[in-house]
Amino acid sequence: MSDAALLQVDGLNAGYGRSQALFGVSIKAPARGAIAVLGRNGAGKSTLLKTVFGELPTMSGTIRFDGTAVEGEPAERRVRRGVGYVPQEHAIFAKLTVRENLALGCVRQPDRSGMDYVLDFFPKLAQRLAQTAGTLSGGERKMLAIGRAVLGRPKLLMLDEPTEGVWVGVIEEIADRLKQLSREMAVILVEQHIELALEVAQHAYVMDRGHIALEGPAASVRSDPRLMHHLAP
Numbered sequence: 001m002s003d004a005a006l007l008q009v010d011g012l013n014a015g016y017g018r019s020q021a022l023f024g025v026s027i028k029a030p031a032r033g034a035i036a037v038l039g040r041n042g043a044g045k046s047t048l049l050k051t052v053f054g055e056l057p058t059m060s061g062t063i064r065f066d067g068t069a070v071e072g073e074p075a076e077r078r079v080r081r082g083v084g085y086v087p088q089e090h091a092i093f094a095k096l097t098v099r100e101n102l103a104l105g106c107v108r109q110p111d112r113s114g115m116d117y118v119l120d121f122f123p124k125l126a127q128r129l130a131q132t133a134g135t136l137s138g139g140e141r142k143m144l145a146i147g148r149a150v151l152g153r154p155k156l157l158m159l160d161e162p163t164e165g166v167w168v169g170v171i172e173e174i175a176d177r178l179k180q181l182s183r184e185m186a187v188i189l190v191e192q193h194i195e196l197a198l199e200v201a202q203h204a205y206v207m208d209r210g211h212i213a214l215e216g217p218a219a220s221v222r223s224d225p226r227l228m229h230h231l232a233p
């Protein structure tokens, strides 16, 4: 990976109030390509994304994005800089239509071309623009959540378990879309489907109890005997 990372997180400590959940976490993401963040339940994956996004404050450590230290900035400013985030939960407004949900994603670059791009990308959404988001299938909801984040044309797209609750037949479709996106932007993928994550990503980090326990090229992490140790319940 080149030194000119789009995102560079160094020695990050963060958590919830006085309860620390991340301990000296360092990761980096290049401007193109995907990195995977793996780890068992409670390892700190979502906390890491929330802290990089700015939903949780940084206790100490640095978050450099596109050449600027952003750890003191509110999430909204990070969004304007090009940080896109699809949270694990509550990523869409269930009572609003697909169209309304997408319109709310136009914060960074409110233009038609973004909308066309997303509907081209997820044609299933184009057929359901007037449908209430709460009535979509699990897979369609995830596509809508990703679509909303992509509409803002982020430089970095962080996805927290984009295939959770998605029927197996649709998982491959989402994986293909993520591969496509990672050719155009930096992608950070948090996934429980280890094989899928290591297929989409070129580099992987494995978290264990708030620490980075293992990292390396996806192929080496896949064959590393320590992987299962860190993922075992």
Ligand SMILES: Nc1ncnc2c1ncn2[C@@H]1O[C@H](COP(=O)(O)OP(=O)(O)OP(=O)(O)O)[C@@H](O)[C@H]1O
Pocket (backbone or CB within 6 Å): 016, 019, 021, 039, 040, 041, 042, 043, 044, 045, 046, 047, 048, 088
């Ligand atoms: N809102 C919260 N308040 C206090 N502690 C929290 C909160 N959310 C998460 N934690 C704690 O922080 C730690 C890391 O949780 P986190 O949600 O980041 O894990 P995760 O790796 O995303 O797990 P999962 O795979 O289940 O989504 C856990 O010990 C968890 O209990």
Ligand SMILES: [Mg+2]
Pocket (backbone or CB within 6 Å): 045, 046, 047, 088, 160
């Ligand atoms: Mg999580």
